[in-house]
Amino acid sequence: MNHSPSTPNEGSVASVGPPPDAFGFGRNWQRYISEHLNPERERIAAESLHDLLQVDLRGKSFLDIGSGSGLFSLCACKAGASHVTSIDVDPSSVTATKHLRASAGDPENWVVRHDSILDGNVARTLPAADIVYSWGVLHHTGNMHEAIVNAAQLVNPGGLFCIAIYNRVTGRFLDSERWLRIKRAYNHSPRAAQAAMESLYAGYWSLGRLRNRQNPLRIAREYKASRGMALKTDLVDWLGGYPYEFATSDEVIAFCTKRCGMSLVRLVPVPDDGNGNNQFVFQRTGDPAVA
Numbered sequence: 001m002n003h004s005p006s007t008p009n010e011g012s013v014a015s016v017g018p019p020p021d022a023f024g025f026g027r028n029w030q031r032y033i034s035e036h037l038n039p040e041r042e043r044i045a046a047e048s049l050h051d052l053l054q055v056d057l058r059g060k061s062f063l064d065i066g067s068g069s070g071l072f073s074l075c076a077c078k079a080g081a082s083h084v085t086s087i088d089v090d091p092s093s094v095t096a097t098k099h100l101r102a103s104a105g106d107p108e109n110w111v112v113r114h115d116s117i118l119d120g121n122v123a124r125t126l127p128a129a130d131i132v133y134s135w136g137v138l139h140h141t142g143n144m145h146e147a148i149v150n151a152a153q154l155v156n157p158g159g160l161f162c163i164a165i166y167n168r169v170t171g172r173f174l175d176s177e178r179w180l181r182i183k184r185a186y187n188h189s190p191r192a193a194q195a196a197m198e199s200l201y202a203g204y205w206s207l208g209r210l211r212n213r214q215n216p217l218r219i220a221r222e223y224k225a226s227r228g229m230a231l232k233t234d235l236v237d238w239l240g241g242y243p244y245e246f247a248t249s250d251e252v253i254a255f256c257t258k259r260c261g262m263s264l265v266r267l268v269p270v271p272d273d274g275n276g277n278n279q280f281v282f283q284r285t286g287d288p289a290v291a
Contacts, residue, residue: 016116018089019142021187023240026092028233029069033096036230037071045228046075052268052279053131053162057081063129065117065151066137070097071228073112074104076131083109085127089116089141118143123150130159136277139166144245145255152260155284161262164277166246167270176246179275183242194240201239249278261286 049072050057058080064073067086070093077084084107086097094114101110115122117134118141132155138147148163155161169176186197209216223231247255249269256262262282270276 016089016119016122018116019243021184021242022140022142023183023187023237023242024090024092025068025140025237025241026088026090026094026096028237028240029093029096032230032233033069033099036224036233037069037228041224041228041230042071042075043228044224045071046079048227049075049133050079052266053133053160053281054266055131055160057131060130061085061127061156063087063126063132063154065132065134065154066093066140067097067112068093068137070100070112072133072135073097073110074100076133077101077104077107077110081109081131083111083127083129085111085113085129087113087115087117087122087126089114089118117141117147117150120150123153126154128154128156128159130156131162132159133162135162135164135279136166138163139245139247140241140243142243144247145259148255149259152256152262152282152284155262157284159284160265161256161260161282161284162280163252163282164279165252166244167274167276167278168246168248168251169273169275172273174275176275180242180244183240183244186240187242198236198239202235205235246275249280252278252280256280256282260284 057076059082061083062076062081064076064084064086067073067088070086073084073086088094088097091114094112097112101112117123132151134151138144138151141147152161186194206216209219220231223229249267253264261284263285264280265283266281268279270278
């Protein structure tokens with residue numbers, strides 16, 4: 001599968017855009033599509049989506065908030081979802097998602113929109129869905145809690161709300177607050193400095209594997225087993241991923257339960273000292289609380 005995303009639709013403009021110093025997630029996802037995406041990675045991504053949701057998507061509506069590359073929207077469409085809506089605030093991500101939609105034959109039941117979940121009008125006009133999926137996205141909006149509330153209200157009663165949120169880490173040198181400063185510095189730096197930071201971080205990552213008596217080359221080769229992703233793409237995504245918010249799993253569960261009318265179905269946690277994404281599957285059992 002050789003993908004080369006086209007130019008964004010200049011006439012499609014989200015009414016609420018990302019902060020001016022936000023990381024260019026869409027450009028990173030376009031590189032992933034062009035350099036890494038293939039049928040094997042697509043298969044792995046589809047399996048990971050099923051393993052996390054543990055439901056048959058046939059006949060269910062699917063809303064992908066922060067579609068990025070569009071890969072998981074594609075997987076939902078091919079899994080038989082009755083309708084797929086993909087939204088992203090980054091025009092390059094919208095382009096990437098539209099490209100994957102085109103590669104699937106432009107199915108009529110898959111709509112791609114350039115929108116922000118922080119736009120209250122968008123949240124009120126998007127179609128509610130049986131599955132609302134936003135993996136590793138809402139903590140990058142610049143207002144994570146408002147984004148969670150807006151996304152949660154789009155879940156049909158009894159439907160599932162699947163999110164992944166960066167874990168809050170304290171008590172170590174590279175804790176969450178220090179990573180916030182690093183990410184901000186990366187996005188405020190010229191491209192030459194960013195490239196240097198990427199090389200330093202790749203070296204730091206490799207040394208960490210060696211300290212744990214692991215082979216970094218082998219891990220890089222096998223990294224696609226993680227949701228079909230590519231190590232290089234994810235390393236740059238992590239280093240540059242700003243805005244950046246974080247919360248413990250208990251904080252996310254309490255917020256979604258009290259504010260969003262959700263009940264926890266499944267938690268896939270990272271280690272307590274891990275900076276990665278805690279994964280949550282909630283079911284809507286009530287109505288969002290009035291703030």
